[in-house]
Amino acid sequence: MFVRVHAYAAPAEAEPLVPTTIERRAVGPRDVLIEIRYAGICHSDIHTVNGDWGPQSYPLVPGHEIVGVVAETGAEVTRYEAGDRVGVGCMVGSCGRCDACRGGSEQYCAEGMVETYAGVDRDGTLTQGGYCTHVVVDADYVLSVPEGLDLAAAAPLLCAGITTYSPLRRWGAGPGRKVAVVGLGGLGHMAVKIAHALGAEVTVLSQSLKKREDAFRLGADHFHATGDPGTFERLAGRFDLILNTVSAPIDINAYLGLLAVGGTLANVGAPAEPMSVNAFALISGGRSFAGSMIGGIAETQEMLDFCAAHGLGADIELIPADQINEAYQRVLASDVRYRFVIDTATIG
Ligand code: NAP
Ligand code: ZN
Secondary structure, eight states, X not given: OOEEEEEEEBSSTTXXXXXXXXXXXXXXXXXXXXXXXXXXXXXXXXXXXXXXXXXXXXXBOOOOOEEEEEEEEOTTOOXXXXXXXXXXXXXXXXXXXXHHHHTTOGGGOTTOOEESSSSBOTTSOBOOOSSBSEEEEEGGGOEEOOTTSOHHHHGGGGTHHHHHHHHXXXXXOSXXXXXXXXXXXXXXXXXHHHHHHTTOEEEEEESSSTTHHHHHHHTOSEEEETTSTHHHHHTTTOEEEEEEOOSSOOOHHHHHTTEEEEEEEEEOOOOSSOOOOOHHHHHTTTOEEEEOOSOOHHHXXXXXXXXXXXXXXXXXXXXXXXXXXXXXHHHHTTOOSSEEEEEGGGOO
8 A cells, every 4th residue: 555645846857846745655574664854955956856967757856865763664674663763865775686785885786776766666666755754665774863863963964974974984084184075065064074073184175265164163174265276286285085075067187186196086076067087187196086976874874873973963954845945046056054954844
């Protein structure tokens, strides 16, 4: 039996989101029914709704930063029970058999992970995301939100948190390492908090000086405006790791010049346009240009536990659902401080 629930959906490409209802599948033996409390707005939601990454099926309910409370569990689910505080990120399925899945990197599943929205679920239906009152998810893709984390501030950890935690850990952000974060938006502000908590020396590279005071409050040690051309001369050869979180194309070669010998520029920003890399920007200095997509399930739980242990949540602006379209405009204008989170009690 399917259940009809309230949601906000884009009715067509690049159209404003409107209230609607969608169907959720009946709770299967391995499923968890979650009553959603909060859903973060990720720039990926906007890229997807606007067709930046290719054509989509509509109506489309975005949202992959989901937190809530377990309402019901299937007969075979032992890890969760009604009332538990839980989260769902960008992924609700993967094959479970390939090398990536077995190695804990389900996001790189050989058969393709099942995205939380705009993905094809194992029953062939299209997945719909978290701007909604309820979701039914395979328990293996449900995370536990530790006590001590504010539930609303924890929502953005499910994408912005893990997407920055994973590359920061992989490329060794820690004491004695100089890390630059490019773009102080949803991902960028979590990158600053996490890199600081890991003990790295953190520099923010932002378009202007507008977010300077915020950056220091979030844990940055240095702040520079990329709009000032002198920045690239002054910081040449400075960083061990640069994490690019910008949602638009940037001049990658200029940023590669800021890497120390052997340094890595890890890209998590996902503009549709290709970025051109000058071979000499890499071979001189033995530098690397890398990419990273979210993180595995176990790693996401590790990140949530790390954030709870360090008292890290996102800096959020809580909004009712009827302000989603306005929030999209502000995200596109780089005017997010630093993640919009929808109070899902206002849906329906
Ligand atoms: P966001 O909140 O909009 O932050 C992006 C920031 O980039 C802005 O706040 C701004 O920071 C900077 N920026 C925007 N336009 C720029 C431009 N034209 N030139 C230079 N800087 C610019 O977005 P987000 O939610 O953090 O997501 C960022 C990107 O990561 C998106 O493309 C998203 O799809 C992608 N993403 C990737 C993954 C993954 O797994 N790899 C996961 C989630 C999201 P300043 O004001 O400080 O300059
Ligand atoms: Zn996201």
